[in-house]
Amino acid sequence: MRWYLGLVVSVPLIWPVLAETNPIPDCAEILQNRCQSCHYLARVCSQVGEKSKRRWKTTLKRMVNIHGAEVSAEELKSLLNCLATPTPDIKKECEK
Numbered sequence: 001m002r003w004y005l006g007l008v009v010s011v012p013l014i015w016p017v018l019a020e021t022n023p024i025p026d027c028a029e030i031l032q033n034r035c036q037s038c039h040y041l042a043r044v045c046s047q048v049g050e051k052s053k054r055r056w057k058t059t060l061k062r063m064v065n066i067h068g069a070e071v072s073a074e075e076l077k078s079l080l081n082c083l084a085t086p087t088p089d090i091k092k093e094c095e096k
Contacts, residue, residue, distance in 0.1 A: 026078075026089055027078050027082035027089055028089040028090055030079055031079070031090065031093060032093070034079075035069075038063075038069070041093070041094070041096070044083075045093075047083075048083055048086050048090060049083075049085070049086045051083070051084065053080065060076055060079060064076070
């Protein structure tokens with residue numbers, strides 16, 4: 001019973017620390033670390049804001065399923081949203 005009480009008390013205290021240790025990178029960081037490993041940034045940037053969300057979803061699925069891109073579900077969701085509707089960090093990254 002004592003260990004259970006210790007667990008109940010300690011989990012809420014350490015949960016924020018555990019949650020912060022693996023944050024989802026911002027979209028520009030994902031673009032640099034995942035997409036740019038196979039593509040020149042100009043190739044991706046030329047289509048940012050041009051493709052619809054549906055077309056980006058198809059493209060991202062193809063990159064993962066056929067080409068083996070290693071992207072987590074959270075990263076895919078972030079990429080999908082910021083590529084279809086460019087965020088300031090993506091616009092800045094594409095201007096480089």
